[in-house]
Amino acid sequence: MEKASLIPETSRSSLASGHEPNKDGSMAPPATNMEKMVYDCSVxxxxxxxxxxxxxxxxxxxxxxxxxxxxxxxxxxxxxxxEAAEQVSER
Incomplete structure (x- = not known):
């Protein structure tokens, strides 16, 4: 199985810097405490x-x-x- 994040680091970076829209179309605020993701084989x-x-x-x-x-x-x-990730994130 290919190892891939459902949210690529570039998208997380865009979100962290306040360049992604909310559901209502307004811009989400910049993240103040988002850590960079690190892949961990033991996890x-x-x-x-x-x-x-x-x-x-x-x-x-x-x-x-x-x-x-x-x-x-x-x-x-x-x-x-x-699509599966989106479905569970809406719950």
């Missing part, structure tokens, strides 16, 4: 282990120290990764 491995044993429930936090889970489910397998 990927943890996410894959969780996905391999997914029960639809949040896992025990002690099995993923320092990490959180997104409890949203996508059942429409025809969605692109971008």
């Amino acid at each position: 990927e491995a943890s996410a894959q282990r969780s996905a391999n044993t997914c029960t639809g429930q949040l896992s025990d936090p002690s099995t993923r120290p320092g990490l959180k889970e997104n409890p949203n489910n996508i059942y429409d397998m025809s969605l692109s990764p971008e």
Whole structure:
């Protein structure tokens, strides 16, 4: 599987600098505390282990120290990764 962020760093940079619109069309304010994303293979491995044993429930936090889970489910397998990300971000 290709490793790619659903929000490319260039888009995050544009958002951080206040160059992206809100849903109402006005410009979003500049981010004041947005950190640069860094890819972490151990986080990927943890996410894959969780996905391999997914029960639809949040896992025990002690099995993923320092990490959180997104409890949203996508059942429409025809969605692109971008569409799926948009769908869960609207909830």
